[in-house]
Amino acid sequence: xxxxxxxxxxxxxxxxxxxxxxxxxxxxxxxxxxxxxxxxxxxxxxxxxxxxxxxxxxxxxxxxxxxxxxxxxxxxxxxxxxxxxxxxxxxxxxxxxxxxxxxxxxxxxxxxxxxxxxxxxxxxxxxxxxxxxxxxxxxxxxxxxxxxxxxxxxxxxxxxxxxxxxxxxxxxxxxxxxxxxxxxxxxxxxxxxxxxxxxxxxxxxxxxxxxxxxxxxxxxxxxxxxxxxxxxxxxxxxxxxxxxxxxxxxxxxxxxxxxxxxxxxxxxxxxxxxxxxxxxxxxxxxxxxxxxxxxxxxxxxxxxxxxxxxxxxxxxxxxxxxxxxxxxxxxxxxxxxxxxxxxxxxxxxxxxxxxxxxxxxxxxxxxxxxxxxxxxxxxxxxxxxxxxxxxxxxxxxxxxxxxxxxxxxxxxxxxxxxxxxxxxxxxxxxxxxxxxxxxxxxxxxxxxxxxxxxxxxxxxxxxxxxxxxxxxxxxxxxxxxxxxxxxxxxxxxxxxxxxxxxxxxxxxxxxxxxxxxxxxxxxxxxxxxxxxxxxxxxxxxxxxxxxxxxxxxxxxxxxxxxxxx
Amino acid sequence: xxxxxxxxxxxxxxxxxxxxxxxxxxxxxxxxxxxxxxxxxxxxxxxxxxxxxxxxxxxxxxxxxxxxxxxxxxxxxxxxxxxxxxxxxxxxxxxxxxxxxxxxxxxxxxxxxxxxxxxxxxxxxxxxxxxxxxxxxxxxxxxxxxxxxxxxxxxxxxxxxxxxxxxxxxxxxxxxxxxxxxxxxxxxxxxxxxxxxxxxxxxxxxxxxxxxxxxxxxxxxxxxxxxxxxxxxxxxxxxxxxxxxxxxxxx
Numbered sequence: 001x002x003x004x005x006x007x008x009x010x011x012x013x014x015x016x017x018x019x020x021x022x023x024x025x026x027x028x029x030x031x032x033x034x035x036x037x038x039x040x041x042x043x044x045x046x047x048x049x050x051x052x053x054x055x056x057x058x059x060x061x062x063x064x065x066x067x068x069x070x071x072x073x074x075x076x077x078x079x080x081x082x083x084x085x086x087x088x089x090x091x092x093x094x095x096x097x098x099x100x101x102x103x104x105x106x107x108x109x110x111x112x113x114x115x116x117x118x119x120x121x122x123x124x125x126x127x128x129x130x131x132x133x134x135x136x137x138x139x140x141x142x143x144x145x146x147x148x149x150x151x152x153x154x155x156x157x158x159x160x161x162x163x164x165x166x167x168x169x170x171x172x173x174x175x176x177x178x179x180x181x182x183x184x185x186x187x188x189x190x191x192x193x194x195x196x197x198x199x200x201x202x203x204x205x206x207x208x209x210x211x212x213x214x215x216x217x218x219x220x221x222x223x224x225x226x227x228x229x230x231x232x233x234x235x236x237x238x239x240x241x242x243x244x245x246x247x248x249x250x251x252x253x254x255x256x257x258x259x260x261x262x263x264x265x266x267x268x269x270x271x272x273x274x275x276x277x278x279x280x281x282x283x284x285x286x287x288x289x290x291x292x293x294x295x296x297x298x299x300x301x302x303x304x305x306x307x308x309x310x311x312x313x314x315x316x317x318x319x320x321x322x323x324x325x326x327x328x329x330x331x332x333x334x335x336x337x338x339x340x341x342x343x344x345x346x347x348x349x350x351x352x353x354x355x356x357x358x359x360x361x362x363x364x365x366x367x368x369x370x371x372x373x374x375x376x377x378x379x380x381x382x383x384x385x386x387x388x389x390x391x392x393x394x395x396x397x398x399x400x401x402x403x404x405x406x407x408x409x410x411x412x413x414x415x416x417x418x419x420x421x422x423x424x425x426x427x428x429x430x431x432x433x434x435x436x437x438x439x440x441x442x443x444x445x446x447x448x449x450x451x452x453x454x455x456x457x458x459x460x461x462x463x464x465x466x467x468x469x470x471x472x473x474x475x476x477x478x479x480x481x482x483x484x485x486x487x488x489x490x491x492x493x494x495x496x497x498x499x500x501x502x503x504x505x506x507x508x509x510x511x512x513x514x515x516x517x518x519x520x521x522x523x524x525x526x527x528x529x530x531x532x533x534x535x536x537x538x539x540x541x542x543x544x545x546x547x548x549x550x551x552x553x554x555x556x557x558x559x560x561x562x563x564x565x
Numbered sequence: 566x567x568x569x570x571x572x573x574x575x576x577x578x579x580x581x582x583x584x585x586x587x588x589x590x591x592x593x594x595x596x597x598x599x600x601x602x603x604x605x606x607x608x609x610x611x612x613x614x615x616x617x618x619x620x621x622x623x624x625x626x627x628x629x630x631x632x633x634x635x636x637x638x639x640x641x642x643x644x645x646x647x648x649x650x651x652x653x654x655x656x657x658x659x660x661x662x663x664x665x666x667x668x669x670x671x672x673x674x675x676x677x678x679x680x681x682x683x684x685x686x687x688x689x690x691x692x693x694x695x696x697x698x699x700x701x702x703x704x705x706x707x708x709x710x711x712x713x714x715x716x717x718x719x720x721x722x723x724x725x726x727x728x729x730x731x732x733x734x735x736x737x738x739x740x741x742x743x744x745x746x747x748x749x750x751x752x753x754x755x756x757x758x759x760x761x762x763x764x765x766x767x768x769x770x771x772x773x774x775x776x777x778x779x780x781x782x783x784x785x786x787x788x789x790x791x792x793x794x795x796x797x798x799x800x801x802x803x804x805x806x807x808x809x810x811x812x813x814x815x816x
Contacts, residue, residue, distance in 0.1 A: 319665040319666060323651065323658075326653070330694070400649030403643070403645050404650070404666075405666070407614055407638060407643045408663070409638035409667060409668075410635065410666055411634070564615075
């Protein structure tokens with residue numbers, strides 16, 4: 001009897017492709033909006049990058065070195081992100097995704113399953129790098145007037161360059177699954193990735209890139225970049241990739257073909273090795289991942305302590321608080337985001353402490369005024385960024401357990417209030433702290449700080465209400481990862497709405513705040529007419545934020561009423 | 566105790582439930598049968614407040630679910646067909662949370678949790694996260710949660726699915742006991758044996774319409790109108806097949 005014909009790869013990859021296509025077909029408006037935003041991002045990144053590269057070209061001695069080092073650094077960054085991303089993605093596509101069992105019971109060879117999953121992992125992990133990389137490579141090509149060969153070389157380089165971390169990631173994941181329980185491992189990976197992002201963000205900021213704006217400081221930074229030797233090791237694929245492209249950009253690096261051969265052969269060897277390894281151990285590793293549920297361990301009794309904290313709250317609010325907070329602290333994908341929040345706050349405060357506002361120059365006075373204006377908007381923006389991570393997913397996280405709340409004898413308004421206070425209280429404390437601390441660093445008068453604090457309280461109320469509204473209108477109950485919920489279309493629209501609201505508030509308050517500021521700074525007393533105008537401005541801010549709050553509340557309740565899970 | 570008056574659900578042109586009328590007395594066990602896609606789960610979702618009807622009314626203990634939802638729901642215990650619970654809570658924490666939603670006294674929740682977890686064979690797993698439970702265990706926990714506030718009405722959507730034979734037997738005994746103590750039970754099931762054994766009355770839904778309801782004897786009588794389909798058998802299965810039969814017969 002002859003062996004059955006191999007299942008075409010297209011068949012195995014079809015579900016993912018069809019699901020994506022159907023999602024776009026069902027919501028064409030969303031697809032167009034995403035395409036527009038991607039286009040805008042590309043144009044913005046391209047312009048920024050091209051500007052930077054042109055600036056480097058003006059530095060006679062160091063320009064070419066900087067350009068080359070920057071390309072190597074980009075490849076190093078992409079490579080690091082790709083390895084982490086592939087490890088996390090492979091864990092899901094190979095070992096946690098429920099559809100693997102369909103494939104395992106079907107007459108499909110393990111090699112075929114591996115190849116299909118490998119392509120899926122590579123695609124899911126690499127699209128972000130391609131999204132960021134496209135305008136960067138285009139900027140290089142444009143600034144250095146590269147010919148069509150350069151663009152061909154970019155494509156030819158990226159294929160093996162993306163394959164190497166995918167093969168490494170899949171193998172590493174498989175080894176880890178064989179060694180540790182899959183669920184515990186997922187938690188560790190989630191926390192590690194978030195910590196890496198937060199650490200990278202902190203490092204980037206604390207490296208003070210603003211020094212580039214000062215010619216004196218630039219020399220030091222350029223020397224640092226020029227001395228950035230470690231990643232330029234001749235044994236790293238990142239160096240090979242850069243060396244393939246650099247000759248097309250006018251650099252005098254030799255042997256692009258040799259480096260391409262190194263890159264391609266390494267990718268081929270790793271891909272074949274990965275196939276042989278995974279094919280051999282896949283069933284063992286998959287079985288292990290299924291057995292790898294957490295054993296019968298007793299959970300820490302968080303509820304006891306949380307119950308005490310929540311005791312002053314109304315009954316239903318307290319219940320929801322204890323439940324949500326318990327889940328929050330047990331779910332690594334949720335609490336790990338606190339690390340990002342911490343990095344965000346540190347950078348925010350650091351930015352203000354690093355501002356040159358105390359050097360007595362006329363520029364410092366103007367800067368202080370501008371920053372005083374911007375401070376409220378920035379604090380509100382930080383609050384909105386945190387809200388998109390913590391408030392927006394609140395409804396989705398109820399997920400398929402929504403029936404338990406909906407069939408209980410509690411009105412929807414109670415559920416809404418419970419979620420509102422859970423979002424509002426911590427965000428208000430965070431926002432007010434930012435205003436007070438940065439206000440002190442800037443030397444803002446207590447009266448003005450009080451105005452900012454009152455405004456921010458209103459803005460936070462509106463932001464939280466809108467978060468619940470958009471969260472209920474665009475629920476994502478299919479994902480177990482809280483961080484993913486915020487990255488969808490709903491989260492994007494929510495952020496844009498928040499930005500619009502914050503801009504409107506700043507626009508309404510710009511003149512009154514400026515007037516109050518100058519009345520103190522330049523001793524210009526405020527007259528009766530101005531007092532009335534200031535009152536009208538603040539009244540308009542109150543009306544705007546309260547309208548947003550009320551509309552958000554009404555919309556959330558309407559969506560919750562019709563929420564079908 | 567449960568009343569549905571001209572209950573209707575429509576999705577655009579498609580009518581999923583056609584003006585359903587139903588009345589179930591206190592302490593009665595009502596079996597809700599029907600082929601797949603007949604509209605059973607849609608009906609149940611409207612009866613428990615998970616889905617807004619397009620028309621009609623649901624009264625639970627005389628309280629209108631639309632105008633007095635809290636009063637109506639306070640009488641109700643519900644177990645869905647897919648018991649999705651909060652994975653990151655322990656069984657005990659979940660029962661405490663649900664008991665709290667129904668305003669059960671804290672001490673009472675603690676005592677009742679122990680009793681219910683014992684009854685459903687989960688007492689040894691009380692402090693473990695629900696994500697480590699099997700489907701059957703989650704089903705049993707959902708049942709325990711539905712009973713934590715001593716409901717007067719219990720609505721169960723396919724409660725035997727995923728249960729082992731011991732669990733299913735224990736559930737049947739439990740439901741009989743609850744009915745004897747005056748709890749009204751509305752049970753959707755595909756198991757005709759369970760319906761035959763437990764239910765005082767049975768309703769058969771097909772294409773969103775109640776094609777028959779009554780005691781088993783009444784249904785047999787009704788089915789005898791179609792001897793070519795029911796044959797000589799007088800089991801519930803033959804009655805069910807007669808009444809939900811083939812497209813040709815319905816036509």
